[in-house]
Amino acid sequence: PIYLITPTYARFTQKADMTRLLYTLMHVESLHWIIIEDHDEKTELITKFIERIPTDIQVTHLNMKTPPMDKLASDDPSWLKPRGVQQRNAAIEFLIKHYQESPEGYVYFLDDDNTYDIRIFDEIRKIEEDQVGVWPVGIVGKLRYEGPVCSNGEVTSWFTAWKPDRPFPIDMAGFAVRLENFLGSPEARFKQRVPRGYQESHILTELGLDRTNAVGLANNCRDVLVWHTRTEKPRMDAEEKLMKATGAASDLSIEV
Amino acid sequence: PIYLITPTYARFTQKADMTRLLYTLMHVESLHWIIIEDHDEKTELITKFIERIPTDIQVTHLNMKTPPMDKLASDDPSWLKPRGVQQRNAAIEFLIKHYQESPEGYVYFLDDDNTYDIRIFDEIRKIEEDQVGVWPVGIVGKLRYEGPVCSNGEVTSWFTAWKPDRPFPIDMAGFAVRLENFLGSPEARFKQRVPRGYQESHILTELGLDRTNAVGLANNCRDVLVWHTRTEKPRMDAEEKLMKATGAASDLSIEV
Numbered sequence: 169p170i171y172l173i174t175p176t177y178a179r180f181t182q183k184a185d186m187t188r189l190l191y192t193l194m195h196v197e198s199l200h201w202i203i204i205e206d207h208d209e210k211t212e213l214i215t216k217f218i219e220r221i222p223t224d225i226q227v228t229h230l231n232m233k234t235p236p237m238d239k240l241a242s243d244d245p246s247w248l249k250p251r252g253v254q255q256r257n258a259a260i261e262f263l264i265k266h267y268q269e270s271p272e273g274y275v276y277f278l279d280d281d282n283t284y285d286i287r288i289f290d291e292i293r294k295i296e297e298d299q300v301g302v303w304p305v306g307i308v309g310k311l312r313y314e315g316p317v318c319s320n321g322e323v324t325s326w327f328t329a330w331k332p333d334r335p336f337p338i339d340m341a342g343f344a345v346r347l348e349n350f351l352g353s354p355e356a357r358f359k360q361r362v363p364r365g366y367q368e369s370h371i372l373t374e375l376g377l378d379r380t381n382a383v384g385l386a387n388n389c390r391d392v393l394v395w396h397t398r399t400e401k402p403r404m405d406a407e408e409k410l411m412k413a414t415g416a417a418s419d420l421s422i423e424v
Numbered sequence: 425p426i427y428l429i430t431p432t433y434a435r436f437t438q439k440a441d442m443t444r445l446l447y448t449l450m451h452v453e454s455l456h457w458i459i460i461e462d463h464d465e466k467t468e469l470i471t472k473f474i475e476r477i478p479t480d481i482q483v484t485h486l487n488m489k490t491p492p493m494d495k496l497a498s499d500d501p502s503w504l505k506p507r508g509v510q511q512r513n514a515a516i517e518f519l520i521k522h523y524q525e526s527p528e529g530y531v532y533f534l535d536d537d538n539t540y541d542i543r544i545f546d547e548i549r550k551i552e553e554d555q556v557g558v559w560p561v562g563i564v565g566k567l568r569y570e571g572p573v574c575s576n577g578e579v580t581s582w583f584t585a586w587k588p589d590r591p592f593p594i595d596m597a598g599f600a601v602r603l604e605n606f607l608g609s610p611e612a613r614f615k616q617r618v619p620r621g622y623q624e625s626h627i628l629t630e631l632g633l634d635r636t637n638a639v640g641l642a643n644n645c646r647d648v649l650v651w652h653t654r655t656e657k658p659r660m661d662a663e664e665k666l667m668k669a670t671g672a673a674s675d676l677s678i679e680v
């Protein structure tokens with residue numbers, strides 16, 4: 169299967185984002201979706217959401233709370249701290265613990281508010297031993313797209329406007345590897361404190377991979393099959409005003 | 425079928441938004457998706473997108489450009505002018521022209537960046553003659569949700585913080601009617617110049633419907649099956665800087 173690793177956290181748009189992501193995944197065969205909540209326990213919302221996922225998608229439900237000192241505050245700029253680090257590590261630990269004896273598969277980090285064309289999953293299944301499959305990601309890095317430039321599947325350069333000298337100047341949505349790589353480097357983890365933009369480079373380096381291992385997928389890196397969409401944070405002014413004025417606002421027993 | 429009317433306009437996130445919306449619709453039977461581009465001709469991007477839609481979704485591709493004076497500028501506040509008005513009217517005209525002899529079906533206005541739980545389409549098919557089906561819409565109106573409050577399918581009040589005295593204080597995603605209503609009131613159209621928040625009330629009033637025709641769906645208006653998500657507008661600073669510095673930025677032959 170493809171092991172999809174998705175950190176997720178409570179916010180007004182969480183259920184909407186997870187719902188439309190699920191509808192995408194329901195068109196794909198042989199997936200194992202590891203959902204890690206950034207919470208000190210498994211929430212009712214995500215537990216109920218998972219209960220409704222058709223059984224042909226295998227699901228593992230984990231939780232791992234980001235310690236307060238590492239958590240991005242809602243008014244911090246989004247680049248200040250990396251997000252999802254400890255959640256992705258919890259999933260990696262789960263894989264290492266359970267799949268030593270069945271190392272077949274692929275690992276892809278799937279954020280809950282990105283957009284995926286289902287053809288990306290066919291691309292991932294082309295990745296061979298000790299390769300890191302790479303492809304462009306749409307609307308990221310203040311560019312239309314960012315990612316490898318390829319010729320005959322070989323990466324000839326990397327199109328990015330941000331620290332082009334990083335070992336892998338790519339987004340979390342722009343690469344995948346085989347599960348064997350994680351099993352073979354069981355200490356490889358994401359790290360909260362690496363320079364901004366270096367999470368992807370850090371984990372791939374810990375897996376013993378460098379640019380020579382990169383193979384360009386998605387029609388020679390010419391098809392954008394993944395977009396780094398972000399869902400606008402909704403304002404709740406009216407909710408707050410009503411609460412102040414009348415002591416009650418929307419019915420909290422209605423789940424959103 | 426359910427006739428879904430979706431205005432759409434060119435922007436960096438258009439293909440991503442349309443892609444994930446399509447994956448939602450691909451789980452639903454008996455749909456006819458009317459896609460109206462806000463453009464003076466049919467674009468290549470949307471034409472190619474539509475070519476890839478599986479044939480069990482019927483698709484009609486229209487275009488209708490919003491005149492410059494009615495168009496929201498990209499730095500206008502989003503409430504200044506209504507969006508999608510003339511596009512929705514083009515779709516209504518298409519329905520009136522083609523379905524007088526086969527008036528079976530439902531009409532629902534589906535925005536391209538909202539999120540839909542597929543169970544909403546089962547609810548829509550419950551709507552009977554001269555009823556307007558209504559349900560809550562998540563994260564809209566600066567509230568967790570906005571919409572009817574119901575008891576035994578009867579609407580007893582409307583939860584909103586914005587002009588509660590509107591004939592229908594609801595969002596575009598919060599109602600549907602039968603096609604017969606449009607065929608029976610062939611002059612009913614949206615209007616560019618109605619007070620802010622009155623589009624929904626205006627069209628329903630033109631269809632000869634008032635609050636007494638409302639029937640509360642979605643588990644007695646207790647399930648949020650539609651969310652007014654908005655996709656963040658991406659910044660393209662790096663694209664612009666590169667262009668200035670080097671005269672070239674991303675490869676424009678790569679479609680995003």
Ligand SMILES: O=c1ccn([C@@H]2O[C@H](COP(=O)(O)OP(=O)(O)O)[C@@H](O)[C@H]2O)c(=O)[nH]1
Pocket residue numbers: 174175176177205206234239240246251252255278279280281397398
């Ligand atoms: O406090 C947080 C913030 C984010 N995330 C998750 O980490 C991933 C990346 O976060 P986000 O989408 O906010 O990052 P960005 O789009 O800005 O890169 C997403 O799956 C989020 O749900 C998380 O688990 N905890």
Ligand SMILES: O=c1ccn([C@@H]2O[C@H](COP(=O)(O)OP(=O)(O)O)[C@@H](O)[C@H]2O)c(=O)[nH]1
Pocket residue numbers: 430431432433461462490495496502507508511534535536537653654
């Ligand atoms: O200039 C425009 C702006 C919007 N829309 C479409 O009209 C609908 C509502 O627009 P939007 O989602 O921007 O509105 P909001 O979410 O702010 O209500 C969407 O399907 C858009 O694609 C359009 O056709 N032309």
Ligand SMILES: [Mn+2]
Pocket residue numbers: 279280281282397398
């Ligand atoms: Mn994101």
Ligand SMILES: [Mn+2]
Pocket residue numbers: 535536537538653654
């Ligand atoms: Mn919208």
